[in-house]
Amino acid sequence: MDRGLYIAASGMLAEMVRQDQIANDLANATTPGYKADRSAQSGFGQLLLHNTSDGQTIGSIGLGVQIDEVRTDLAPGPIHETGEPLDFAIEGEGFFAVQTSAGVRYTRNGQFGVSASGTLVDAFGNQVLGADGNPVQVRRDGTARASDVGVFAVTGAAKQGESLFTGTAAGTASGKVRAGALEESAANPARSMVDMISSFRSLEADQKALQTIDQTLGEFAGQVGSVS
Amino acid sequence: MVSALYTAAAGMEAQQNHLDQVANDLANVSTTGYKSLRVGFHDLVYQLEGRGAGPGVMTGAGAASGVIGRNPTQGALIPTERPLDVALEGPGFIQVRGPGGEVALTRDGDLQVNADGYLQTSSGQLLQPPIKVPKGVEEGEISIASNGTVSAAGRRLGQISVVAVTNPDGLQPVGENVFRPTAASGPVGAAGGTALQQGALEASNVDMADASVEMMNAQRGYELDSRVIQTQDEVLAVANGIKQ
Numbered sequence: 001m002d003r004g005l006y007i008a009a010s011g012m013l014a015e016m017v018r019q020d021q022i023a024n025d026l027a028n029a030t031t032p033g034y035k036a037d038r039s040a041q042s043g044f045g046q047l048l049l050h051n052t053s054d055g056q057t058i059g060s061i062g063l064g065v066q067i068d069e070v071r072t073d074l075a076p077g078p079i080h081e082t083g084e085p086l087d088f089a090i091e092g093e094g095f096f097a098v099q100t101s102a103g104v105r106y107t108r109n110g111q112f113g114v115s116a117s118g119t120l121v122d123a124f125g126n127q128v129l130g131a132d133g134n135p136v137q138v139r140r141d142g143t144a145r146a147s148d149v150g151v152f153a154v155t156g157a158a159k160q161g162e163s164l165f166t167g168t169a170a171g172t173a174s175g176k177v178r179a180g181a182l183e184e185s186a187a188n189p190a191r192s193m194v195d196m197i198s199s200f201r202s203l204e205a206d207q208k209a210l211q212t213i214d215q216t217l218g219e220f221a222g223q224v225g226s227v228s
Numbered sequence: 229m230v231s232a233l234y235t236a237a238a239g240m241e242a243q244q245n246h247l248d249q250v251a252n253d254l255a256n257v258s259t260t261g262y263k264s265l266r267v268g269f270h271d272l273v274y275q276l277e278g279r280g281a282g283p284g285v286m287t288g289a290g291a292a293s294g295v296i297g298r299n300p301t302q303g304a305l306i307p308t309e310r311p312l313d314v315a316l317e318g319p320g321f322i323q324v325r326g327p328g329g330e331v332a333l334t335r336d337g338d339l340q341v342n343a344d345g346y347l348q349t350s351s352g353q354l355l356q357p358p359i360k361v362p363k364g365v366e367e368g369e370i371s372i373a374s375n376g377t378v379s380a381a382g383r384r385l386g387q388i389s390v391v392a393v394t395n396p397d398g399l400q401p402v403g404e405n406v407f408r409p410t411a412a413s414g415p416v417g418a419a420g421g422t423a424l425q426q427g428a429l430e431a432s433n434v435d436m437a438d439a440s441v442e443m444m445n446a447q448r449g450y451e452l453d454s455r456v457i458q459t460q461d462e463v464l465a466v467a468n469g470i471k472q
Contacts, residue, residue, distance in 0.1 A: 012467065013280030016232075017287065019463055020277065023232035023456050024288035027239025030246070030449050031269040031291050042282075067281040083438075084266055084299050111268045113297045116414040118394045123268040123296045140420060142300045142319050142396070159288065161273040189452050196459055200466075207466050 003061065004213045010064030011206035014041055015199050017067040022196045025187040033089075033108030033163060034185040035072045036192075042068045072159060077108075077186040079178065085143040086112045086120070089181040094151035094173025095165065097133075098126040106154045108183055109163035114138040120149070124162060131172060146179040231275075231289065232463070236456035238272060238290030243450040245293045250443045253434045261303065261316075261335030261405060262432035264439070268296035297397030303433040305425060311367050312339040312347070315428040316390065320419030323389040324353035326408055331356060331416060333391065336405040338429060341367070347378070347388075351404035359386035374423040392419035 018039045028034040044063040051058055079089045088110030090096065095106035098121075105126075112128055115121045120128040120136040127135045131150035138144045151174075154167035249265045256262040272289040305315045314337035316322065326332030338350040347359045361370065365380045372378050376388035393399065398412030409416050 010280070015280075016463065016467075017277045017280040017285065019460065020232045020235065020287040023235040023239075023460065024271070024290060026452050026456050027235050027242070027290040028269070028271050028288070029239075029452055030243070030445055031271055034269075034271060037287075067277070067285055069282065070285055070287060083301060083435075085301065086297075087266075109270065111266065111296055113397050114395045116395050116398060116412050118414070123270065123294075138394075140319070140392070159271065159274050159286075161271055161288065163270040189448075193452070193455070196456065200459055200463060203463060204466055207470055210470055211472060 002213055002217060003063070005210060005217075007062065007064040008206045008209040008213065010044070010066060012203055012210075014065045014067050015203040015206065018199045019196065019203075021067075021070055022192050022199065025192045026189060026196075029185055029187045029189050029192075031109070031163065031185050031187075032111055032182040033077070034187055035074055035077075035108065035159070036186045036188065037070045037072050039067045040069045040071055041065050072157070073186065074157060075186065076175070077183045079181050079183050081181050083180055085180060086114065086138070087180055087182045088112060088146065088149055089178050089183040090151055090173075090175040091178055092173070092175035093153065094175035095154050095157070095167075096122075097129040097150055097152050097169070098122050098164070099129060099135075100124075100126045100164070104129070104169070105160065105164040106152065106157060106167055106169075107163045107165060110177075110182060112144075114142070120144050122163075143179065146177040149177045151175045151177060231287070233457060233460045235288070235290040236453045236460065238292065239453035239456070240450055242269060242291045242293040243446045243453065246446040247443065247450070249295060250439055250446060253439050254436075254443075257432055257434045257436060257439075259405065259432050260338055261430045262434065263298035263300060263303075263335075264432075264434045265295050266297045266299055267293050269293045299433060300396060301433050303430040305428045306431050307428045309427050311370050311372075311427060312341070313337060313427055313429050314339060314372055314388065315425045315430040316422055317425055318419070318422035319396075320390050320392040320422040321407070322349075323356045323391045323416070324349055324406065325356045325358075326353065326402060326406065331409065332402065333393075333399065333407045333409065333416070334405050335430060337424070349406075351406065353404075353406060355386075355388060357386065357389065359388070361385060372424060372426040374425070376424050388424060390419045390422050390424065391416045392422070393417070 021039045046060040049058040130136045136148045153170045153173040155170045157165040157167040253264045274286040277285045321333035342348045369380045378385045394414030399407035
């Protein structure tokens with residue numbers, strides 16, 4: 001059948017993936033330390049068209065598109081003061097490290113608390129690690145020294161949910177920890193809304209292309225070769 | 229392929245929860261010794277997309293929020309000149325007898341003498357250990373030292389026990405400004421360096437300006453997510469509209 005149908009359909013499917021990604025950014029517009037994503041789209045590859053009677057090359061045609069990769073922009077976000085002693089933010093590059101049951105994970109969300117044994121933990125009770133890899137002690141007055149909290153450089157950081165990133169530690173990072181402050185979500189509502197609208201219009205255009213091809217095929221089947 | 233609808237719905241729920249907690253803080257803006265709530269946010273699980281995306285492409289399922297504790301910062305001390313009002317300066321709690329006779333903690337130092345002559349909190353919890361005020365002693369004669377020693381006319385009546393736990397966020401609220409220690413809070417021990425101030429009460433540490441800004445933030449987030457739901461509905465309408 002006509003390749004155009006499948007090409008237009010692939011465009012619609014790709015836009016729907018993009019909608020999912022944008023919806024997640026917007027849902028996390030107030031999640032501290034959240035890093036926004038971008039959907040990178042690419043073609044399936046080209047096909048060379050030949051004239052069926054003499055084999056002469058006519059040109060190439062694309063076979064549709066897909067979202068190849070959802071990239072996370074790890075650029076530091078703005079920091080705002082909260083006055084909560086156990087809120088921490090990293091000014092500059094790097095991640096906090098927490099010890100989870102599945103191994104060390106990394107985060108930029110510094111909404112920490114204290115465990116029953118007096119160590120600094122994240123919102124899920126995972127130990128926050130110091131620069132030496134040991135738990136960080138919270139003092140009797142309910143504060144913890146910002147300089148005790150470790151900042152790690154991470155390569156291959158990938159989101160895992162619950163504000164955590166997987167990745168490989170690559171030594172200490174240049175970022176400075178600040179207590180009583182949080183890094184704001186890097187999701188940009190204005191940009192995400194524009195992306196969502198433009199993606200929606202692309203989806204509509206793909207739908208129109210599909211319908212037009214369908215009409216063409218319909219006329220082809222109904223009129224070409226009819227006797228009257 | 230309807231996951232973006234649920235992603236936005238999760239975002240709305242997170243903002244709704246945030247709004248509920250801010251409303252709770254605002255309702256307690258004049259509650260003695262109240263500590264504002266800390267609302268934590270996090271993103272949800274990331275899942276493979278499947279059709280329309282290349283191998284390994286994952287998108288997130290939205291956000292969630294929950295109370296992760298309380299802001300422990302000191303509330304302002306409001307002088308009341310009432311001799312049985314005590315405010316805590318520093319971390320810790322006044323030890324009282326809970327509804328079931330167990331040890332409970334409060335920062336509400338609005339004390340009274342009950343019918344039997346014992347000191348109790350405004351919600352009716354006796355101090356632990358109990359302190360008896362002898363008959364004939366007027367409220368104005370009672371003096372409370374910064375270390376908690378209660379005396380009247382030079383006679384020592386007892387000592388208000390000021391205690392602390394390792395993790396105050398692990399305390400279980402049992403209503404009326406009273407908390408019960410749990411395994412998560414750690415054991416109750418003496419609070420070092422916390423002083424009692426007679427004739428004053430600790431105001432709520434809710435900051436009206438902060439709470440209002442948070443409320444606006446939560447509302448805007450809620451609106452954004454509801455716009456996303458509308459758009460996703462239109463996306464699905466376009467998909468359904470392929471077949472005319």
